[in-house]
Amino acid sequence: MENAGDGTHPGGSFAVSCERISFSYPGSERPALSDISLHVRPGEYVGVAGPNGGGKSTLVRLLNGLLRPDSGGVRVSGRDPATEPFEVRKHLGVLFQNPENGLVAPFVEDDIAFGLENLGVPREEMRDRVAGAVRAVGLEGYERREPSTLSGGEKQRVALAGLLAVDPEILVLDEPTSMLDAAGRREVLEYLGALPAEKTILHVTHHLEELLDADRILLLNDGDLVADETPERFFSDADLLRENRLVLPVVPRLALELGLAPAKLRTPEELAEAILAKTESGTRAG
Amino acid sequence: MTSRSLGQFYPVASPVHALDPRVKILATAVFVVGLFLIDSTVGLLFVAAALMALVAVSRIPAGTFLRLLRPVLFIVALTVLFQVLFSREGATLLEWGFFEVHSGGLRQGFFLALRILLLVSSAGLLTATTAPVALADGLEDLLAPLKRVRFPAHEVAMMMTIALRFIPTLGEEADKITKAQAARGADFSEGGPLRRARTLVPVLVPLTVGAFRRADELADAMESRGYRGGEGRTRYRELRFRKGDALALAVTVLVLLVGVLL
Amino acid sequence: MKLELKDVRYVYAPGTPFEVEALRGVSLVVEPDEVLGIIGGTGSGKSTLAQHMNLLLTPAGGEVLVDGVDAISLEKSELRRRVGLVFQFPESALFAPTVEEDVAFAPRQLGLDEEEVKERVRESLRALGAEELAARSPFALSGGEKRRAAIAGVLAMKPEVLVLDEPTAGLDPATRQDLLALILGLREAGVSVVLVSHDLDEVAEVTDRVCILEEGRVRAVGTPAEVFYQDPTQAPATVRVTSLLKEAKPEIGDPVRFGETLDALRALQEV
Numbered sequence: 138m139e140n141a142g143d144g145t146h147p148g149g150s151f152a153v154s155c156e157r158i159s160f161s162y163p164g165s166e167r168p169a170l171s172d173i174s175l176h177v178r179p180g181e182y183v184g185v186a187g188p189n190g191g192g193k194s195t196l197v198r199l200l201n202g203l204l205r206p207d208s209g210g211v212r213v214s215g216r217d218p219a220t221e222p223f224e225v226r227k228h229l230g231v232l233f234q235n236p237e238n239g240l241v242a243p244f245v246e247d248d249i250a251f252g253l254e255n256l257g258v259p260r261e262e263m264r265d266r267v268a269g270a271v272r273a274v275g276l277e278g279y280e281r282r283e284p285s286t287l288s289g290g291e292k293q294r295v296a297l298a299g300l301l302a303v304d305p306e307i308l309v310l311d312e313p314t315s316m317l318d319a320a321g322r323r324e325v326l327e328y329l330g331a332l333p334a335e336k337t338i339l340h341v342t343h344h345l346e347e348l349l350d351a352d353r354i355l356l357l358n359d360g361d362l363v364a365d366e367t368p369e370r371f372f373s374d375a376d377l378l379r380e381n382r383l384v385l386p387v388v389p390r391l392a393l394e395l396g397l398a399p400a401k402l403r404t405p406e407e408l409a410e411a412i413l414a415k416t417e418s419g420t421r422a423g
Numbered sequence: 424m425t426s427r428s429l430g431q432f433y434p435v436a437s438p439v440h441a442l443d444p445r446v447k448i449l450a451t452a453v454f455v456v457g458l459f460l461i462d463s464t465v466g467l468l469f470v471a472a473a474l475m476a477l478v479a480v481s482r483i484p485a486g487t488f489l490r491l492l493r494p495v496l497f498i499v500a501l502t503v504l505f506q507v508l509f510s511r512e513g514a515t516l517l518e519w520g521f522f523e524v525h526s527g528g529l530r531q532g533f534f535l536a537l538r539i540l541l542l543v544s545s546a547g548l549l550t551a552t553t554a555p556v557a558l559a560d561g562l563e564d565l566l567a568p569l570k571r572v573r574f575p576a577h578e579v580a581m582m583m584t585i586a587l588r589f590i591p592t593l594g595e596e597a598d599k600i601t602k603a604q605a606a607r608g609a610d611f612s613e614g615g616p617l618r619r620a621r622t623l624v625p626v627l628v629p630l631t632v633g634a635f636r637r638a639d640e641l642a643d644a645m646e647s648r649g650y651r652g653g654e655g656r657t658r659y660r661e662l663r664f665r666k667g668d669a670l671a672l673a674v675t676v677l678v679l680l681v682g683v684l685l
Numbered sequence: 686m687k688l689e690l691k692d693v694r695y696v697y698a699p700g701t702p703f704e705v706e707a708l709r710g711v712s713l714v715v716e717p718d719e720v721l722g723i724i725g726g727t728g729s730g731k732s733t734l735a736q737h738m739n740l741l742l743t744p745a746g747g748e749v750l751v752d753g754v755d756a757i758s759l760e761k762s763e764l765r766r767r768v769g770l771v772f773q774f775p776e777s778a779l780f781a782p783t784v785e786e787d788v789a790f791a792p793r794q795l796g797l798d799e800e801e802v803k804e805r806v807r808e809s810l811r812a813l814g815a816e817e818l819a820a821r822s823p824f825a826l827s828g829g830e831k832r833r834a835a836i837a838g839v840l841a842m843k844p845e846v847l848v849l850d851e852p853t854a855g856l857d858p859a860t861r862q863d864l865l866a867l868i869l870g871l872r873e874a875g876v877s878v879v880l881v882s883h884d885l886d887e888v889a890e891v892t893d894r895v896c897i898l899e900e901g902r903v904r905a906v907g908t909p910a911e912v913f914y915q916d917p918t919q920a921p922a923t924v925r926v927t928s929l930l931k932e933a934k935p936e937i938g939d940p941v942r943f944g945e946t947l948d949a950l951r952a953l954q955e956v
Contacts, residue, residue, distance in 0.1 A: 189856075189857045223651060226647060230648075231647045233643075238641050239640070239641070242584060242588060243556045247660060250659035254656050254658060255656060257657050260658070284588060299648065315855050318851075320726055382857075382859035384861075386886070390943070394947055395951065409929035412953065415954060599778075605741060605765070606739060606765055606772075607794065607838060608766065608790075608795060625780045625790065626780075629779060629780045632824055633777055
């Protein structure tokens with residue numbers, strides 16, 4: 138399938154399209170991204186993994202226009218984020234890593250309304266959309282709370298609500314759980330899992346188990362796009378993981394070592410079942 | 424750990440709390456101007472009585488309110504002392520070596536002290552009955568006409584809002600950094616002022632750098648959410664001017680008028 | 686040294702409407718040469734407890750004993766030298782123009798001569814694998830590098846007990862593994878480590894004993910196997926897997942670490 142280079146392809150337009158983009162931070166000797174091309178179809182759930190400093194966060198900022206590529210082109214819903222950032226940001230929302238520094242207003246509901254205010258949405262409509270977003274992240278009753286009184290997980294849910302209120306088709310999640318504790322991670326992942334299926338999602342993370350439901354996983358290391366695989370193939374490739382300093386969480390790692398399918402076994406319960414099944418069939422055959 | 428909003432706001436339900444913040448800000452401004460127009464002690468006393476009645480209506484406990492005045496007590500005492508010791512007006516009440524105490528000095532001292540206390544009380548009442556967020560909104564609205572002369576009213580209000588949002592956060596951060604340096608042997612209690620200032624460097628530097636980093640991340644987040652200044656923005660919070668507000672403003676002007684006339 | 690907490694109580698903001706009893710009588714011992722894990726959710730009191738170990742917080746009730754002596758009677762600087770504490774996200778306290786200047790802060794506060802200070806800085810940076818960062822500005826480093834510089838700064842005091850509050854928070858898995866290896870290395874070198882963490886899997890890998898804190902009280906304390914097999918529903922993944930197999934395959938034993946769990950599971954399959 139030939140790519141027309143303007144964000145479209147014969148099967149319909151891409152939601153996100155990067156054509157040979159490169160970027161270096163000023164004063165840095167090495168490029169943060171070298172000649173990267175990637176295409177995301179509408180509705181796809183794409184994971185982005187790789188060691189820290191590998192280019193993942195840079196990619197996020199190129200997609201929403203915070204950064205402009207040194208060369209190559211980016212298209213989001215057919216538009217160039219570098220020249221039309223305001224338009225692009227209506228269609229692409231980002232959930233950032235630090236729950237603290239993304240909340241701007243003194244109260245939860247005001248913060249959720251922030252994006253709507255920026256879009257000039259009339260007040261009546263804002264009230265409905267904010268209420269809906271609050272419900273979507275399970276924070277009813279938190280409307281007049283101050284951000285500094287919230288837990289990390291709650292703060293991220295407020296940030297997510299802020300995105301849902303604006304309702305862009307594309308959501309980019311930039312390591313949304315890496316600064317949270319176990320309970321916070323569970324909370325946030327629960328609500329991320331409930332996102333509508335038609336949303337296009339780019340999920341940047343180094344917690345690989347969060348990407349088990351992804352359609353495919355991109356691996357960025359040292360500015361290069363090293364791999365683009367399904368979770369099954371990704372998790373089973375021990376060499377790939379090792380070369381890129383990726384560590385599987387305990388359950389899939391055990392599965393891999395025991396010769397079982399790592400991407401299919403997520404929970405300890407599933408792994409235990411699979412082990413029992415294997416030993417049963419083993420003893421039956423033996 | 425819980426953290427309170429900016430110190431002075433006392434969250435309780437009262438008619439004064441419910442007033443539109445713009446009216447309260449305006450009333451306070453009018454009040455301050457009026458205070459300087461009143462030139463009789465009786466006038467000031469009348470206005471003071473009215474203010475005390477207002478404090479009672481606002482349901483703020485007397486103790487809490489008086490605590491607001493504590494920082495100024497020193498200046499007040501100094502002013503009174505100055506007047507008492509150096510004024511030569513009126514009948515002589517006391518003589519002690521070089522110093523003479525005259526009735527005029529006492530009267531003047533009392534007058535000035537009362538004025539200072541009323542000034543601080545009115546500002547204190549404003550911040551005690553108005554949530555910081557409401558203050559920012561009220562200010563933004565009142566300053567809005569200045570946009571015509573290029574005054575960045577929206578930006579000023581946005582800055583206030585962000586500052587209010589981050590004060591508790593920065594407070595916690597300062598606390599944490601102080602403890603971290605104490606854990607490395609920093610001692611903040613010993614030495615003279617110069618020594619102590621130097622020991623603050625390991626706290627102030629990371630706090631400042633951290634604040635700049637926060638500002639960067641926040642700016643990125645705001646931009647990512649479509650922020651591009653005040654143009655075309657609507658506002659979620661609403662300020663509605665009601666009958667009670669007009670009444671409050673009128674009463675304020677009236678009280679001051681009476682005070683001036685007295 | 687033996688660090689002991691006896692029935693420690695702590696209350697935040699006493700006498701105000703925001704009063705919170707964070708610790709309600711915690712008794713715990715940190716033995717010499719061990720890695721002690723302290724786990725618990727938000728609100729369990731873990732960080733509050735950590736700050737009592739070097740008396741950054743003083744108990745409202747109970748006592749903190751260092752080798753049997755009440756810590757309050759000790760010279761503060763002495764106590765904080767012997768019990769080092771690294772906060773969560775410690776890099777926020779980096780302040781000097783270069784990493785070596787920053788790491789030198791604690792040794793200098795101890796009054797050591799410049800030669801000794803330089804030696805300590807070198808050693809600490811080496812222990813953290815951060816020697817090449819010495820001349821760089823701490824503000825220009827990556828997250829993982831900053832973390833290492835911050836920990837080196839506390840290690841330079843040569844504490845007998847090192848308390849780490851969520852040392853791997855926000856790090857990628859590979860850097861996390863490096864830090865865990867460091868913890869084991871410290872134990873080898875005779876430093877006791879108290880690892881405060883919410884991550885059960887990492888606690889499973891490096892600790893000799895584990896203490897579970899819940900709402901300001903000790904819910905359980907013992908070896909990882911003892912504590913985790915007692916309640917396998919709130920245990921590291923390894924224990925959760927093996928406990929599910931125990932009924933059918935009791936020969937599996939009580940492995941906790943990844944390596945031993947893998948061996949046990951392999952043995953099952955070979956039968």
